[in-house]
Structures are given as C-alpha cells and as structure tokens.
Amino acid sequence: MRGTLSDRTGAALLMAPLLLFLILAYAWPFLGVVKWSFTLPTPGLGQYHALLTDELVQSVFIRTLRIAAIVTVVSVTAAYAITVVWVRGSPVQRVLAEFCILVPFWISVLTRAFGWVALLSNRGLVNTWLQSIGFISEPLTLVRNEFGVIVGMSHFLIPFAVFPLASAMRSLDERVLLAARGLGSSRMRTFWTVFVPMTRSGIIGSALITFVFSLGFFVTPAILGGGRSVMIAELIYLRIFQSPDWGLGAAISVVLVVFVGALMALLFRYVKPKQLV
Amino acid sequence: MQQPGRAAEIKANGIGKSFGSFRALDNLTLDIGRGEFLTLLGPSGSGKTTFLMILAGFVQPSEGRLFSDGVDITNRPAEQRAAGMVFQGYALFPHMSVEQNIAFPLKVRKKSAAEIKSRVGEMIERVGLKGHEKKLPAQLSGGQQQRVALARALVFEPGVLLLDEPFSALDKSLRGQMQAEMKRLHQETGTTFVFVTHDQSEALALSSRVAIFNHGKLLQVGKPDEVYDRPANRFVAEFLGEINMLPVKGVRPADNGATGLCEDRAVNMRCKAEAIKGDAILAIRPEDMSIAPEASANQNGIAATAVASTYLGAATKLDLTTRQGARVTVSVPNEVAAAALSKGNSVWLTWPAEKGFLLPDGGQ
Ligand SMILES: Nc1ncnc2c1ncn2[C@@H]1O[C@H](COP(=O)(O)OP(=O)(O)OP(=O)(O)O)[C@@H](O)[C@H]1O
Ligand SMILES: [Mg+2]
Numbered sequence: 001m002r003g004t005l006s007d008r009t010g011a012a013l014l015m016a017p018l019l020l021f022l023i024l025a026y027a028w029p030f031l032g033v034v035k036w037s038f039t040l041p042t043p044g045l046g047q048y049h050a051l052l053t054d055e056l057v058q059s060v061f062i063r064t065l066r067i068a069a070i071v072t073v074v075s076v077t078a079a080y081a082i083t084v085v086w087v088r089g090s091p092v093q094r095v096l097a098e099f100c101i102l103v104p105f106w107i108s109v110l111t112r113a114f115g116w117v118a119l120l121s122n123r124g125l126v127n128t129w130l131q132s133i134g135f136i137s138e139p140l141t142l143v144r145n146e147f148g149v150i151v152g153m154s155h156f157l158i159p160f161a162v163f164p165l166a167s168a169m170r171s172l173d174e175r176v177l178l179a180a181r182g183l184g185s186s187r188m189r190t191f192w193t194v195f196v197p198m199t200r201s202g203i204i205g206s207a208l209i210t211f212v213f214s215l216g217f218f219v220t221p222a223i224l225g226g227g228r229s230v231m232i233a234e235l236i237y238l239r240i241f242q243s244p245d246w247g248l249g250a251a252i253s254v255v256l257v258v259f260v261g262a263l264m265a266l267l268f269r270y271v272k273p274k275q276l277v
Numbered sequence: 278m279q280q281p282g283r284a285a286e287i288k289a290n291g292i293g294k295s296f297g298s299f300r301a302l303d304n305l306t307l308d309i310g311r312g313e314f315l316t317l318l319g320p321s322g323s324g325k326t327t328f329l330m331i332l333a334g335f336v337q338p339s340e341g342r343l344f345s346d347g348v349d350i351t352n353r354p355a356e357q358r359a360a361g362m363v364f365q366g367y368a369l370f371p372h373m374s375v376e377q378n379i380a381f382p383l384k385v386r387k388k389s390a391a392e393i394k395s396r397v398g399e400m401i402e403r404v405g406l407k408g409h410e411k412k413l414p415a416q417l418s419g420g421q422q423q424r425v426a427l428a429r430a431l432v433f434e435p436g437v438l439l440l441d442e443p444f445s446a447l448d449k450s451l452r453g454q455m456q457a458e459m460k461r462l463h464q465e466t467g468t469t470f471v472f473v474t475h476d477q478s479e480a481l482a483l484s485s486r487v488a489i490f491n492h493g494k495l496l497q498v499g500k501p502d503e504v505y506d507r508p509a510n511r512f513v514a515e516f517l518g519e520i521n522m523l524p525v526k527g528v529r530p531a532d533n534g535a536t537g538l539c540e541d542r543a544v545n546m547r548c549k550a551e552a553i554k555g556d557a558i559l560a561i562r563p564e565d566m567s568i569a570p571e572a573s574a575n576q577n578g579i580a581a582t583a584v585a586s587t588y589l590g591a592a593t594k595l596d597l598t599t600r601q602g603a604r605v606t607v608s609v610p611n612e613v614a615a616a617a618l619s620k621g622n623s624v625w626l627t628w629p630a631e632k633g634f635l636l637p638d639g640g641q
Contacts, residue, residue, distance in 0.1 A: 179370075181356045
C-alpha cells in the first residue's frame, strides 16, 4: 500500500510541470475567451442569445454535427475492417495493416489535404481515370464540397479509430469464438453475433474519439471544403480574425468546449484511458 | 430428451499432431463407444486438450483419420460436427443472458421460437438455474457458469459432449457436487461423454473407461478398476495413485502365476510371467499391504522398519524401509500403526499374492 502511495506521489510530481504548462497554455487563455463571450461588445448574455437565433451559426453547427457523424461512421467502419486484419490476420496481413495504420502519422495534415485535392479535383487522378475508361463524360465534383471534406477527415481519423478497437479485439477470449463455431455457428454468424458485440466497448470508444476530433477540424475542411462547407472551427476563426465579432466567436468556442467536455466525460465512462493507445 | 441410439460412436485411427518439430500427439488409435463416459487422463502437456480439439474439429490432425458412426469426419469443419463442447473457463458469451447463451445453438439451427423456448426452459430446469434466466455470465458464481456451459452444450442434443477440465476452477465441495450432476446428466441424456482431467480420483470415480496419456502417447485404455489394478506400465501405475515398487529377481512362471525372489525371500504373484522374465518390479498399492506379527512361510512378506507415521483420521499412513533399502508406504488401521511403532519399529509386511503385479524393470 505504502509503495503505491509513494508511486502515486512520484507520478504526480513528474506530471506537475505538464499540468502547469497545460494550465498556462490552454486553461488560462480559455478563461479569457469565456470572459469575452460575456462582455463583448456589451456585458450580458447577448452573444448566447444571438447564437440561438443566428441562422448562419446554426447552419454551421448542424453541418458540423452532420459531417462529424458521417465521418465517424465511415472511419469506425473502415478502422474496424483494418483492425480485424491487423489483430487476427496472417503475419503478412498484419505487417501490411500496421503499415497502413502508421504511414499517415508520418505525413502532415496539410500535405494530406493537398494530396486529396490533387486526387479528387476536376482534373485530378480519379476524374481523368474515370473519363479515360469512359465511365463518365463530365468530371464529378469530388472536392470543394462536403464529400471532399468527409474523405479527407476520415482519412486522417481512421488510424485514431483503430487503437480502441485493437485493444478490445486483443482482450477478447479466443475460446468464446471457438465455442460459437463448435455450437454450429458459421464464421459469418459468429462474427456478427459474437465478435462484434464483444468488441462493443471498443466501438463506442472509437466512435467517441472520432466524433470529438471531427468537431474541431480546421485545416482539412478549409482546404477540401473550399469555403463552401464551413465547419465550426473555421467559423470561430472567421469571427475572431476576419470580423470584429469577437464576442460571438468566443461564445461559439465556449459552447463547443462544453459540448466536447461532456462527450469526453461519456467517453471515459465507457473506456479506460489505457485502451485508447 | 435424448434416445441413447443418437449418441455417437467415434473411432480415432492413427491420429498424430505436430506443431513444427514438436510431437503433441503420436499415432493415437482409440475407439469411443456409443454412450460411454471416457476420461482422458494425463499430466500437463500430455496432449489431452489437443486430442479434444481434434475431436471437436478446431485442430486439424497431421496424420490419421477420424470416424463418427463409421463416417470419415477428418476434414469436416467444427460447425458441422455438432459436438457439444465445454471449455476450460467455460467460454460463455459475455454479452448474452443465461437464456440467450443456452438458446444460441438452437437459434443457429433455426428452430422455431416455441421450440427454443420450451427446450431452453427444460434445460434451465434440468441444470438447476431457474430464477437466473436473465442474468449475464458475469453475474453468476463459478458453479452456475459451469451449469450454463453444460446446458448450452447439451441443449441441441449432440452425439458427443467434449469437456475440457470443466471443474478445475471450482472448490472441492462444489467439484464433488458437479461431478455427481454430470454423472446424472450422462445417464439421462445417454450421450457419449469425453472428459479431460488431470485429477486421477475424478477420472476413476466418473468414467466407464479411462485413457491415460503421457508425452502425446496413449499408454493404456480400460475400465477404472482395470487400469488401477493392472496398469500396463510403471507410469500408469504411479500416475493413478500411490504405489510401492519392490525389485524382484529371477521371475519365472509357476503354478497359478509367477514366482521370484524379493529381498531374498520367495514371493508369489498371480499375474502371468510370459512377458516379464528375470528381473522385474513388483508393484503393490499401499492399501493392499498389511502388517503381520511374524513371518509366515506360505504368505508373501518381507521385513521392514517403520520410520514415520502420518495420522489420516480413519487410518494411519506408515512409511517403512526394507532391509535392502526400498521405501514402502502402507495404509493401516490406527492401532496397528501404534503397535508397529512401539515394537522397536521392526515389523513384517505382507500382501496377498493377487494384489501384487509385475512391471518390466527400468521404468516405462
Ligand atoms: N498451437 C500450438 N502450438 C504449439 N504447441 C502447442 C500448441 N497447442 C499445444 N501445443 C503443445 O502441445 C502439447 C500438448 O498440449 P495440450 O494442451 O494438448 O496439453 P494438455 O494435456 O491439455 O495439458 P494441460 O493438462 O496442461 O491442459 C504441449 O506441450 C503444448 O505446448
Ligand atoms: Mg489442456
């Protein structure tokens, strides 16, 4: 008991500088943002009232939630397939899957966004190829719209969605799957009725992480959305840096942080932090 | 519920299994009779689980063929073999209630909702889980989880039930209770049971036959009393319980069995000496030896010195050393042990001729 206590004190001491840094770099400035939201341009709840009535703000909020939801479904589904191969595939498949998961981490988000533009634009690889095989006559609009944003964001988030799933799949008792097959269940049926439900905590963790990350995306939607599908982070940026509307920008930020905080609380109720890495 | 005729008859013919260069099972040939209760007994790593996995279809044998009711099932996938299996650690579906766990094999077989309901209800009653239908496995005690696993494996009336050390996680009294219940389920269902354990008393108490494994080899198969009283070799003799080993010299056939010299005294054995001649080992169970007041010419016996005693309640275990230095253990009534120790420790050990059996000299 004594050992764990002093271990904990030691860990706390080691963590202290980090905590101090986080407070100075994020919490303190954020308090300033909270203050602006109640004081600019005039003291009161005016900005929060505007937030509830401003149609532009509301449409951006709804779009953000919609995109985050779609990106979550796409990312978790793709990550699930990759993780199954990574955790349960043959040795060669495992190496390939691991490569697919790790490579995106080595390329910056900016590079990746421009990469997708090159692939998906009107004269990009995808459109030229589809035209050359005569599948389409006019180029498809794949970028500078919501579709492009969803593709780019999912691509970025899939590796993050993999880890909670991998941890759930690794802790699964192999014998339970054998038991299902021994009782007469086909591989397909065993996958859907036993394997997937048993990795439920991983799916929830993975979905919450993806969703929370999606809400704060800035670079990817700014580049791949081409100003036509503005998301909440970009809206905050526009309000604060390109118009004198600091109060409204601050109020949007506060709502976003509170919302994300609530989701994080939910996340930690379902998954232990160590399952996320 | 089940007609004994539906129980499967299994033949394993020259089954072998290698993991890389490691031989987990070697040339195993074994017939498992319809409706029998066969126990696979052996030390850890002897290949019991591997053989069970081959029977279930989860592991493919490297050589040999497997037949069920005369049909070759060697290449049949597990899901088509319809063998019930109870895993070590139970392997229940953690996200399903007791009821759903037991209904699973019936749902897979696309039985009607009404049939599922009645058969699951019947099974729950039979294994004594009434009132626990809606609980998840994590909310059950070890013994209750065990019952769910048994019910789930029996509800679809499999031709054979495979059990891999199902009681190893239970405490002793619960273990005894579950053993009795399993014996009852075997009688009621008439299904062929193949049961794995490394507890020899459990094996002897439950089975109609016992198969003893060591290092991937099947050493002996037989009824419990056969293997206990007439083990084929030294390993089996020692594995099934405590046993005394005395060297005998000059073994030769005699009237009614064999004769030889043990500690320079002539001893008689009832077993045949054809296979064993010359020097051998005479094996006698501790409970078959007794202490006599003095030597008697027409009875097997040797002199020994008592060195220690252990009081066991109903009897006393006496450790002795013979003149030539062999260690012997006997189990005798308490007052006999007390008398032996008080008489200057020198005693006379005897045993009936039919209780001693010969094993080849020098091990296996
Ligand atoms: N998949 C595998 N790969 C390599 N070796 C294996 C594999 N499965 C089993 N073995 C080896 O085969 C041998 C027999 O194993 P098995 O599990 O059948 O033993 P067991 O008799 O069931 O032992 P226990 O009583 O400890 O359960 C062991 O030495 C084990 O290490
Ligand atoms: Mg085993």
